[in-house]
Amino acid sequence: MGAMKVQEAKARFIESWGKMASDWGINRTMAQVHALLLIAPEPLTADQIMEELDISRGNANMNVRALVDWGLVHKKLRNGERKEYFCAEKDMWTVVRQIIINRKRRELDPMLKVLDEIAGVEENCPESTHFCEVVRDIRKFSCKANQTLDALVKADSNWFTNTFLTMMR
Amino acid sequence: MGAMKVQEAKARFIESWGKMASDWGINRTMAQVHALLLIAPEPLTADQIMEELDISRGNANMNVRALVDWGLVHKKLRNGERKEYFCAEKDMWTVVRQIIINRKRRELDPMLKVLDEIAGVEENCPESTHFCEVVRDIRKFSCKANQTLDALVKADSNWFTNTFLTMMR
DNA sequence: TTTTGTTTTCAAAAGAAATTGAAAATTGTG
């Protein structure tokens, strides 16, 4: 069997990255734009993104901006040019760290807040006692996960790949 | 400020659990059924789930079955009764482990397979060289994540809460 | 200031996903 052509490989990468993201509750197009910029050797303009992915200007704009908000894509300006160029953060550890930071803030933190509040429910019958037990257990666990993620975010790339993973053997 | 009433707290828990899940690409109702069973002191029937969450029979059936497939809910039969009862796995470590196992199999594994395939693309121009670099970097990272998750799944609850998290300080 | 190139917005349309509910299938019981 012959080796795959680079154009086919790129298309497969963009498709899979998008599929994976949408499984994880992230807009498919946002992930495809991210994938496209990850494998682009040079920064791209909005027009190039529209062209490559065959999407509208509004869509391209929205999703590029979301990626910039997530800290996964950077805006680049070239002197003498009015167009904006975009390029993806290529360091995988930084990419993962940014994703952890964002999802933690948007999803884990609000859940922890709710758990805190409902853990203080009045406990005056067997039903509420059982409820409190379950909630406190989940709360304890979530706090640990929270701490772990904080530590991971602070850790640097080498620490992660070397120390942490060797230990995991 | 007075303590929250248990009925309100339960409703808040079910709502938040569902919200969090849908952010993560999981059917909201599936998570609400899960939340309901987590805080139910006794196993519930399909009819009780329909009643509590105000959903249709078909919906209740689909989502309970999905939860059983995920290993998060167990079917219980009472002798002399034809109805099926359902109760949630209450051990949080088991819950998290099951979720990791399922999502890994459904989403990480297929992505790794694609990365393997496209990492072998023919490398005969600067463009394909850059592409290969990026893909191999992502692949290396994903393999590490994969190993880490495997180790986590094998680890037991105490190991997680004690060893791992203490180290994370 | 006016023109021109570029980005942003957002209401409407299209598309995807979840839900319903009634019919069909299944399963235990007399």
Add this chain to the structure above:
DNA sequence: CACAATTTTCAATTTCTTTTGAAAACAAAA
């Protein structure tokens, strides 16, 4: 077997999400 209780299925519907594209806003240059 026939009956009754229960679960499962799935086409039609509803609901939620994403995308489009044209108009508005913006910003650099003339």
